[in-house]
Amino acid sequence: MQSIHLTKNENALITKGARRMRKTKGIWKRAAGVMAMAALLMTTGCAQSSTSSGSGSDDKGGGSGGSVKIGFILSQTGTFAPLSEGIVNGFQLYLEQHNGMLGGKKVEMKVEDDEANPQVALRKYRQLVHGEKVDILVGPISSAVAYALRDEVEKDKKVLIDANAAGDDLSWSKKSDYVYRVSFSNWQNGSSTAKYLAEQVGKKAVILAPDYPAGKEVLRAFKAAFEAAGGKVLKEIYPKLNTNDFAPYLQEASAEKPDFIYAFFTGSDGIRFITQYKEFGLKGKIPLTGPLEFGDELLTQPTGEAAEGIIAGINYSPYLDNEQNKQFVEAYKEKYGKLPNIFAVQGYDSAAAIDQAINKAGSLNSQDLIKILKGISLDSPRGKITIDPATHNPIQNFYISKNVLKDGAIVPQILETVENVKMPEASPF
Template sequence: MKKKKGFLKRAAGMMMLAAMLMAAGCAQSSSTSSGSGSDKGEGSSSSVKIGFILSQTGTFAPLSEGILNGFQLYLDQHNGTLGGKKVEIKVEDDEANPQVALRKYRQLVHAQKVDLLVGPISSAVAYALRDEVEKDKKVLIDANAAGDDLSWGKKSDYVYRVSFSNWQNGSNAAKYLAEQVGKKAVILAPDYPAGKEVLRAFKAAFEAAGGKVVKEIYPKLNTNDFAPYLQEAAAEKPDLIYAFFAGSDGIRFVTQYKEFGLKGKIPLAGSLEFGDELITQPTGEAAEGIIAGINYSPYLDNELNKQFVEAYKAKYGKLPNVFSVEGYDAAAMLDKAITEAGSLRSENLIKVLKGISFDSPRGPIMIDPATNNPIQNFYISKNTLKDGAIVPEVIETVEKVTMPETSPFE
């Protein structure tokens, strides 16, 4: 009987000890969870949780891969920290669908409690997210989506673009093309917001420089056969064809331009995507001769770019593209902003992000506080075949391309 009583006492003691340990464990878990969330402005949090909303499937998947690769490379070079805080990454696929993106956004912000957001690829998705981040007061670093209105009518104190705007992408090479290539152009782009905005900017700048756009053609996104559209463009007998296509659409368009017999007959020019590794590598000789207005190339001659390219090749076994540098620059900008703000609180980060400047592999960058858009150099380049690879040779530098403070199209 005494043995039984002793056993019961020991069992009760063990149960009490287990309960105490469980309570201590819960308290520690709660403290850790709180530390990874937004701090109170004192900079006390030792970690930062970043949510990525990117299009990881479909046409834009290669773009998303580049952004994540560039961001991760920067973390590798900085001991996995931004602003001295350990980084935890959560990635969601928006499928380039605004409604899907909103669901994924709510998972990241309300369920996973991320501190900051990076992405998206699609301008349509960016427009859908804009009101949500405004309502929740969450800082979004726009790593690619180039929708013009994010800097004009839909500008938000919580959205800061590190890539480029459609206005910058479409307008930068127009003057050179009108003066050096020809006055009569047919222009093509996919039938979605980014395509229409790039062509709108090109047309305005091209015609201001004395050129004339005689036809605009808008194939559907994810078009497989461009032959009918190329035939329609060629029928106008233009001096040049200017196009904007990204990802797999761009690869198909450039390849079919050559197959349709237009390469060497009608000069092809385009937005920065046409001078980028993501399109020039898989299309090879078909991309030769294209004139593009680029903001980045692994062949740009500056020391930071040389270091970036070397590190990227060592990690991923290939050259970086413009989307790789967008991810790298998103991390660099966050690193500087968190360091200077000493906090993860949106109110403090906003004060730093307005007008922030840093050096990039593509050249000097400054976020214009009037538009929350980067002021940056663009480079007029011509794709040249060298040692079996396409190299975009820089013909001319357009310095400090700055987006207008308000829309010139209203």
């Protein structure tokens, strides 16, 4: 498998990437419109959605004409666009498998791009909630966006299924009765590999992440767990988000002569970092480790051999051996022509959570839904997950894995399982 050599022809790749991002934005806007129209046509009389708020309606039928309107706030352009694509793909696959229905109601989808910008996200939120009158929200990608949305959903009593944003305080100081996460937290993501790395790889590490909330929270969790296990962080390095050239940061990190480097980057940033790590000559000299993103298809597929040897803490792989995952992978490959990543699973599980909540609540009333969402369990492709009533975060397995090259593809080889990883009920920081 060939790696992507971003630094050798950076301008051409950036131009190509820009074109793809513009195409992605247009495609998703058209897709959202088509799906919304299709759902409306399936709904008797193409009726309009209910204008009542999530908290005030006692209508056991929910939305208009037996429909449920779902509003998505995702980052469809920029670094996080591939993550959003996976979430929508997974959600749509679940709908296809359930006749376009959740909780017995036809689904109308409204998808908006927040551009990973909290202010844009707030504007799109108001458009969806106060303009489109959506019943339930799904998203976002960015922790910064999630923190901005939290007070709005609390005020409007609107249920938000957090399909990705991993901000720790959504389970701690900013926990809301209306926000339930089906992905993972930055604390889980950062801490899962720390003990193993301290015991099996080395005691001295340099850690890197983008300079934004998720990056800082992942490194905070890793550092605390790593040093508790006897390790020492020599240096923390925070490049800006959307960095194109990591060479200065790789030079700074390698100069510390660590036993290994631990890094958190995702989306296009992650592809560039892994590729440039090899090009800079560090692959094979200083072990590269990271959280789940570094063992996920989203990064390992495009980076190929550059990702070989990375040790990561994953919570999903298309190679996990369980029946639910086998069926999911087969269906996903048939529909999209590629293997699913964790973000596709998060979209799939978002739909499953909504489906179960509406079915059991018998209502779209937010107060009825949250009674079900607290403690809900899902048979996910990643295995069973349970939303902890105390933190609104999933209790789930993580797997220490090493990327190996097998039959021309990067496959995560499971080294150790960390079972039922559960967030602390209060911040330890």
